[in-house]
Amino acid sequence: MERKKLIEEADELMKDYCKDCFLYRQNKLELGKRGAHxxxxxxxxxGYKLKEYGEKLSGAK
Incomplete structure (x- = not known):
């Protein structure tokens, strides 16, 4: 159950902040896709918070 909640929270975070991120678009133009990532x-x-969710998901079974 905790795993599902973590995935939902990460998805909501990405929808709210990452979908049309100006910084990502600008960095992609200047640094390329890898540099922006x-x-x-x-x-x-x-991104740091999403990384934390990923670490929790990899440890949660």
């Missing part, structure tokens, strides 16, 4: 994972607060 790296920015999201390492510097964006939303």
């Amino acid at each position: 790296r920015f999201c994972i390492s510097q964006c607060t939303v």
Whole structure:
């Protein structure tokens, strides 16, 4: 049950903040897709939270 809740929270977070993210689009133009993704994972607060959800999901069975 916890796994389903984590997935729903991560999905909601992505819908609210990542769907039309200006920073991602701009970084994709300047740094490429890989650089934009790296920015999201390492510097964006939303990306950091999504990373935490992923770590919890990989540990939750």
